[in-house]
Amino acid sequence: MADFSDLMIHHPETAEFWQALEEGRFLIRFCADCEKAHWYPRAICPHCHSAHTEWREGSGEGNIYSYSVMRRAETPYTIAYVRLDEGPILMTNIVDSDLEAITVEHRVRLAWGHKVDGQTMPMFALS
Amino acid sequence: MSIRGKACIAGIYEHPLRKAPDKSVAQLHAEVALGALADAGLTIDDVDGYFCGGDAPGTGPLSLIDYMNLNVRHADSSNIGGASYILHVGHAAEAIAAGKCDVALITLAGRPRSEGLSKGIVPRTDNPVQPDFPWESPMRMTTVNAYAMCAMRHMYEYGTTSEQLAWIKVAASHHAQHNPNAMLRDVVTVEDVVNSPMIADPLHRLDCCVVSDGGGALVVVRPEIAKELNRPKIMVRGGAEAVKHQSGGTFDLTWSAGALSGPKAFEEAGITPDDIKYVSVYDSFTYTVLTQLEDLGFCEKGKGGAFVSDGNLISGVGKLPFNTDGGGLCNNHPVHRGGMTKVIETVRQLRGEAHPAVQVPGCDLALAHGTGGNLGTRHGAATLILERQ
Numbered sequence: 001m002a003d004f005s006d007l008m009i010h011h012p013e014t015a016e017f018w019q020a021l022e023e024g025r026f027l028i029r030f031c032a033d034c035e036k037a038h039w040y041p042r043a044i045c046p047h048c049h050s051a052h053t054e055w056r057e058g059s060g061e062g063n064i065y066s067y068s069v070m071r072r073a074e075t076p077y078t079i080a081y082v083r084l085d086e087g088p089i090l091m092t093n094i095v096d097s098d099l100e101a102i103t104v105e106h107r108v109r110l111a112w113g114h115k116v117d118g119q120t121m122p123m124f125a126l127s
Numbered sequence: 128m129s130i131r132g133k134a135c136i137a138g139i140y141e142h143p144l145r146k147a148p149d150k151s152v153a154q155l156h157a158e159v160a161l162g163a164l165a166d167a168g169l170t171i172d173d174v175d176g177y178f179c180g181g182d183a184p185g186t187g188p189l190s191l192i193d194y195m196n197l198n199v200r201h202a203d204s205s206n207i208g209g210a211s212y213i214l215h216v217g218h219a220a221e222a223i224a225a226g227k228c229d230v231a232l233i234t235l236a237g238r239p240r241s242e243g244l245s246k247g248i249v250p251r252t253d254n255p256v257q258p259d260f261p262w263e264s265p266m267r268m269t270t271v272n273a274y275a276m277c278a279m280r281h282m283y284e285y286g287t288t289s290e291q292l293a294w295i296k297v298a299a300s301h302h303a304q305h306n307p308n309a310m311l312r313d314v315v316t317v318e319d320v321v322n323s324p325m326i327a328d329p330l331h332r333l334d335c336c337v338v339s340d341g342g343g344a345l346v347v348v349r350p351e352i353a354k355e356l357n358r359p360k361i362m363v364r365g366g367a368e369a370v371k372h373q374s375g376g377t378f379d380l381t382w383s384a385g386a387l388s389g390p391k392a393f394e395e396a397g398i399t400p401d402d403i404k405y406v407s408v409y410d411s412f413t414y415t416v417l418t419q420l421e422d423l424g425f426c427e428k429g430k431g432g433a434f435v436s437d438g439n440l441i442s443g444v445g446k447l448p449f450n451t452d453g454g455g456l457c458n459n460h461p462v463h464r465g466g467m468t469k470v471i472e473t474v475r476q477l478r479g480e481a482h483p484a485v486q487v488p489g490c491d492l493a494l495a496h497g498t499g500g501n502l503g504t505r506h507g508a509a510t511l512i513l514e515r516q
Contacts, residue, residue, distance in 0.1 A: 004261075004265075007255055007260070007261055008261075010255055010256045010260075011258070011261055013258075014261070018261075036375075037376075038375035038376050039262075039373075039375065039376030040258070040259060040261075040262040040376070042258075045375075046374070046375035047375055065280065065380070066276040066277070066279045066280040066283070066380055067276060067279060067328075068272040068273075068275035068276050068279055068327045068328050068329075068330075069327065069328045070248075070267070070269070070271075070272050070326075070327045071324070071325040071326060071327065071328065072248050072271075072324075072325075072326045072327065073248075073267075077267060079266055079267060079268055079272045079273070079276065079327075080276070081276060081380070087376070087377070088375065088376025088377065089373075089376045089377070089378065090262070090376065091262060091263050091266050091268060091504075092266060093266050093267070104279065104280065104283040105283070116265040117265065119265070121265055121266070
């Protein structure tokens with residue numbers, strides 16, 4: 001990827017999420033009709049297909065649902081699925097943590113300040 | 128409408144090359160097409176239906192139909208990744224049953240190895256317009272680390288071990304030693320697999336399939352036509368497809384879409400997993416085989432580790448011989464798409480044309496199954512049950 005803002009040309013639906021992340025706020029998309037959260041964020045609720053979806057502040061906390069340390073990379077990194085306390089599971093990286101201490105169901109919280117192609121990304125660290 | 132008994136696989140061909148720097152992708156498609164038609168005893172003028180997947184260069188099937196100068200009245204480029212060709216057999220049977228074509232040609236070909244594309248360990252370069260792209264690509268999701276997360280969760284929930292996964296590779300290598308075209312012909316041990324370098328926890332180098340050029344083709348025909356050909360009659364007994372995805376973030380990584388397609392295919396065929404004498408199962412990674420065998424009902428969910436251990440998948444040794452050509456783990460994995468070769472080896476087994484060292488005696492009912500896309504995010508599955516008549 002070049003510049004993340006180029007990518008956002010294709011994704012106006014979630015521009016607010018990425019902007020909020022730059023401002024230090026982690027947003028989760030909820031449905032005002034069925035009251036369920038979902039991931040990744042959409043204008044149309046994937047659960048009940050209502051268009052009445054809205055951003056709410058997320059706790060930024062959850063548990064590791066699964067993970068894998070990419071040993072083959074020049075600098076090993078950890079991809080993970082984190083189940084947010086609000087319910088949905090998101091794909092992320094585990095950062096600022098001892099790679100050998102990562103386990104399934106370990107508690108994690110949002111780790112700020114990690115950028116990819118100039119954009120802050122929702123990455124997590126072991127609690 | 129059922130497709131049971133509505134179509135037969137009359138021709139198969141697997142390209143012998145594993146590296147093809149001197150051939151174009153379209154040329155490989157044409158070579159496998161002509162090979163499968165010759166195997167069936169048909170000519171390219173007999174083809175009136177054409178099927179291809181995402182490996183076909185051009186817009187859907189258009190460029191290859193043009194290149195091969197086909198004259199078809201039915202075309203289908205359904206793409207669910209590597210399992211597409213298993214799904215195409217079902218779609219071809221549906222088209223034949225509906226009277227849309229009589230002789231369907233399905234091709235797969237490509238040359239990632241010659242083009243230097245070792246796709247599994249590099250982050251995806253999918254279309255940035257697809258809605259999931261910004262949520263996955265920046266996290267450096269690759270094929271292998273996404274499948275690894277499935278295996279990791281399976282291990283957590285069911286106690287599956289790396290040694291158990293290794294048995295799948297061991298079985299594949301026992302079969303590949305008899306295949307002169309296989310890329311990896313050395314028999315390996317459980318220790319060899321678990322001591323090979325870790326790629327993405329918990330998947331080692333030998334848990335991963337090979338990368339190869341090449342391809343394959345199938346010819347699916349109306350039963351009346353199959354009867355007139357001088358080949359064993361391999362009938363479509365049942366087939367089904369399914370898609371599993373992230374369900375808005377509420378998914379369970381420990382099962383695959385085979386849990387949805389498998390029961391439907393068995394119902395259509397009117398049989399159970401106990402009736403199956405041989406299986407071809409997509410083996411992008413050892414773990415892929417394990418979850419699919421569970422999902423198809425060959426063993427209980429979570430018991431796959433014990434089921435695949437101690438040579439249970441080795442022909443002549445275990446209860447469920449699988450991938451007797453060596454599969455993607457040892458033989459080939461043309462264009463990162465293993466579905467085509469799964470059908471081809473299933474047909475060889477039913478015809479009694481597998482290598483004598485791995486031929487399953489009295490093989491009259493067999494299953495080919497695959498998943499395509501990514502088990503860790505969203506994938507399609509296709510199950511095909513074939514019968515020798």
